Amino acid sequence: MNAREVAFRTFAGEIAGSSLEIKGDDEAAPSYLITPLGLMLNRVFVAGKLTEKSMKGTDSEPIWNAVVKDVTGNFYLQAGRFQPEAAAAIADIDEGEEPYVGVVAKIRTWTNNEDRTYVNLRPERIVRIDEDTYNAWLLDTAKDLWRRLNLVRTALTFPEASVKELQEKGMTESEADGIVRALDHYDRPESQRYAKMLQSALRQILPGKDIDFGLPEDASDFRDEIQPAPQQETLPGSDDSGMDAFDQKEFILGLVEEFDTGSKGAPRDEIERKASEKGISADAVETLLDELMNEGQIYEPNLGFMRKI
Numbered sequence: 001m002n003a004r005e006v007a008f009r010t011f012a013g014e015i016a017g018s019s020l021e022i023k024g025d026d027e028a029a030p031s032y033l034i035t036p037l038g039l040m041l042n043r044v045f046v047a048g049k050l051t052e053k054s055m056k057g058t059d060s061e062p063i064w065n066a067v068v069k070d071v072t073g074n075f076y077l078q079a080g081r082f083q084p085e086a087a088a089a090i091a092d093i094d095e096g097e098e099p100y101v102g103v104v105a106k107i108r109t110w111t112n113n114e115d116r117t118y119v120n121l122r123p124e125r126i127v128r129i130d131e132d133t134y135n136a137w138l139l140d141t142a143k144d145l146w147r148r149l150n151l152v153r154t155a156l157t158f159p160e161a162s163v164k165e166l167q168e169k170g171m172t173e174s175e176a177d178g179i180v181r182a183l184d185h186y187d188r189p190e191s192q193r194y195a196k197m198l199q200s201a202l203r204q205i206l207p208g209k210d211i212d213f214g215l216p217e218d219a220s221d222f223r224d225e226i227q228p229a230p231q232q233e234t235l236p237g238s239d240d241s242g243m244d245a246f247d248q249k250e251f252i253l254g255l256v257e258e259f260d261t262g263s264k265g266a267p268r269d270e271i272e273r274k275a276s277e278k279g280i281s282a283d284a285v286e287t288l289l290d291e292l293m294n295e296g297q298i299y300e301p302n303l304g305f306m307r308k309i
């Protein structure tokens with residue numbers, strides 16, 4: 001009997017940027033989603049506020065969907081007859097209270113016709129937690145994220161190193177394998193996203209919003225720390241739109257409003273397609289959408305759809 005996979009702590013923002021999935025040759029072999037920082041995920045332990053839920057299916061075989069929000073974004077959950085304990089827990093929770101919950105879940109992905117990957121969680125267990133427990137999860141998850149950032153920096157310092165050679169530099173086999181695969185698939189990670197995640201988590205834990213944690217607000221300084229290769233001139237998320245950051249954000253906000261013509265919201269695919277016509281890359285669109293959500297201007301009512309608040 002195979003041992004159960006480790007449930008790793010990770011932020012919603014790191015999962016949302018992930019598209020690399022590997023599967024074993026054996027039908028029973030586990031599959032893994034690899035994040036841009038090399039974390040190989042089969043199961044996760046996440047936490048946040050349960051802000052939405054809905055029931056599909058039938059009364060005899062209900063399928064519950066739920067949204068759990070941490071400080072970096074949303075986790076999307078679905079539980080049905082194969083997750084009876086989790087489905088019952090979602091049914092019993094009053095989302096109007098927006099309670100904190102802890103969730104252990106398996107990773108599931110789906111890819112649309114334009115090869116964009118979306119991540120869904122199939123919860124094994126959901127429990128209500130208090131704010132102190134949530135803050136403890138934030139701190140532990142931030143520590144794990146910081147470790148991964150430093151491991152990626154080490155790997156970038158030795159770009160030709162093999163998995164075995166990276167293990168000799170203090171990584172586990174899984175960490176080294178994941179980072180090698182991630183750098184090959186995603187290239188160098190955009191550090192600004194992860195610096196913001198760390199600061200959002202730490203500011204949630206500590207009182208006050210103006211605390212300086214020593215992490216740069218300007219991503220260029222931090223990027224130099226974890227991306228030492230000077231020959232890299234074009235960074236992920238760069239664009240040729242000719243707009244400044246404010247104009248880009250206003251443009252994307254306008255697209256959300258323009259394409260929100262159905263019951264689900266504005267499709268991300270349509271937003272990205274229209275933005276690409278203006279020279280704004282898909283990575284840049286994702287960053288702008290994340291910023292708009294963090295500012296409370298938009299939200300994601302359904303997986304892959306946006307709506308203005």
